[in-house]
Amino acid sequence: MDHILYLQCLICGKKYSPKEIEYICPEHGTEGIVDVRYDYDLLKSRINRAGLAENPDYSIWRYKPLLPVDANTQTPPLAIGWTPLYEAPRLANQLGINHLWVKDDGRLPTASFKDRASAMAVVKAGEQQAEIITTASTGNAAAALSGICASVGQKNVIFVPESAPPAKIAQLLVYNSTVMLVKGTYDDAFELCLEAAGEYGWYNRNTGYNPYMTEGKKTAAYEICEQMNWQAPEVIFVSVGDGCIIGGLHKGLKDLRALGWIDRMPRLIGVQAKGSNFLYEAWKNGEDVLGKAPVSGQTVADSISAGLPRDRIKALAAVTETGGAFVQVSDDEILAAIPRLAQGTGVFGEPAGAAAFAGLVRAVDEGLVEANERIVILNTGSGLKDINSAMTAVEMTGVHPHHIEPSLDAVKALMGKP
Numbered sequence: 001m002d003h004i005l006y007l008q009c010l011i012c013g014k015k016y017s018p019k020e021i022e023y024i025c026p027e028h029g030t031e032g033i034v035d036v037r038y039d040y041d042l043l044k045s046r047i048n049r050a051g052l053a054e055n056p057d058y059s060i061w062r063y064k065p066l067l068p069v070d071a072n073t074q075t076p077p078l079a080i081g082w083t084p085l086y087e088a089p090r091l092a093n094q095l096g097i098n099h100l101w102v103k104d105d106g107r108l109p110t111a112s113f114k115d116r117a118s119a120m121a122v123v124k125a126g127e128q129q130a131e132i133i134t135t136a137s138t139g140n141a142a143a144a145l146s147g148i149c150a151s152v153g154q155k156n157v158i159f160v161p162e163s164a165p166p167a168k169i170a171q172l173l174v175y176n177s178t179v180m181l182v183k184g185t186y187d188d189a190f191e192l193c194l195e196a197a198g199e200y201g202w203y204n205r206n207t208g209y210n211p212y213m214t215e216g217k218k219t220a221a222y223e224i225c226e227q228m229n230w231q232a233p234e235v236i237f238v239s240v241g242d243g244c245i246i247g248g249l250h251k252g253l254k255d256l257r258a259l260g261w262i263d264r265m266p267r268l269i270g271v272q273a274k275g276s277n278f279l280y281e282a283w284k285n286g287e288d289v290l291g292k293a294p295v296s297g298q299t300v301a302d303s304i305s306a307g308l309p310r311d312r313i314k315a316l317a318a319v320t321e322t323g324g325a326f327v328q329v330s331d332d333e334i335l336a337a338i339p340r341l342a343q344g345t346g347v348f349g350e351p352a353g354a355a356a357f358a359g360l361v362r363a364v365d366e367g368l369v370e371a372n373e374r375i376v377i378l379n380t381g382s383g384l385k386d387i388n389s390a391m392t393a394v395e396m397t398g399v400h401p402h403h404i405e406p407s408l409d410a411v412k413a414l415m416g417k418p
Helices: 026-031 040-044 049-053 060-066 089-095 115-127 140-152 166-174 186-200 212-217 219-227 244-259 278-285 312-320 331-345 351-365 387-397 408-415
Strands: 004-009 034-038 085-087 099-104 132-136 155-161 178-182 235-239 267-273 325-329 374-379
Touching: 034 040, 034 212, 034 244, 040 244, 060 219, 085 219, 089 099, 089 331, 089 351, 099 219, 115 132, 115 140, 115 212, 115 244, 132 140, 132 186, 140 155, 140 166, 155 166, 155 186, 166 178, 178 186, 212 219, 212 244, 219 244, 235 244, 235 351, 244 267, 244 312, 267 278, 267 312, 267 351, 278 312, 278 325, 325 331, 325 351, 331 351, 331 387, 351 374
Parallel strands: 099 374, 132 155, 155 178, 235 267, 235 374, 267 325
Antiparallel strands: 004 034, 085 099
16 A cells, blocks of 8 residues: 555644554544545556546446555455436526535445445455454444445444434344444444454444545545536535544545546535534534534434534534535424425435435525535435434425225225326
């Protein structure tokens, strides 16, 4: 991996070789998140847009030279990446904007964006010949790790709050993970996972702790720009919990700018639920994210429930360095966005995925975007992950099924004569 210059602490700036530390800068306890820094001049000699266009591998590994792995690294067999980017003219028209796309990561193998990072975790754990990989999650990261581990026969231990949606817990059990349902919050599960990983020597996939998770997630930014013929959008909306996804998008965009593949840096707008709005508050009030106390982390959008975002340094930088913003939306706004997004595009998002669209609606109301800007919203997970929330959402709109007798007359009574 000669294309990696060093790992740099985002708090003190200290630099380390990849072999010098496993996860974090030891000067800051569990908060010393580091960033992987690359030799872009070397990368320019190894990959270019023309060569990429000839690559038949439409997965995240088409970008392997830009990732923290060797060229001959074996990768998981599941088809991860290159999710569709749909134009959404009807939704755009409803909002009074001209150009809107939806990137649907609910189409990934375990039905969420987190497959990108978990694939990277499995590869990096394989480099270390780790016997067990572990993670803490509200559900999606856990399911992603569980499924990708199943694809290669890798043992794993998962920590999730016992309040996680049943569909996500079902995924873990189907994949035969060792599942710890923690009687507490995501933050409780995270801390317990850290302790257990340290005690048993397990490879730790945790967001905001393992720096390589950002590197997996950045591939979505590569795809968006490539799918738009390298004409980067002006704005990208993404829901934010721990902050690793928005930080990953930022990293990917910085890579592309450094390589000269895009000529602008899109504004990144992070969308948080009002009950889990740590980063919105910190950004709005100019607070120190390392000293700020946790928030409640309560929201119907379990995937972005985080009282103390673990990747908060990268998340805040993603917004401030791109001239973006954070917006907050209520749970009712999130639920209302689920059927509206589905009916306008055919994309069925879970609450956290639909939150990105709810954030766009809010941003339009607040004048944060212009009508002629090209805007992308990222759906981070399938609505099938949380059917209870989806049913609540449609009930709010007054949509309901019709119970009828098994006869044509019953259909006519409801629909009228043809």
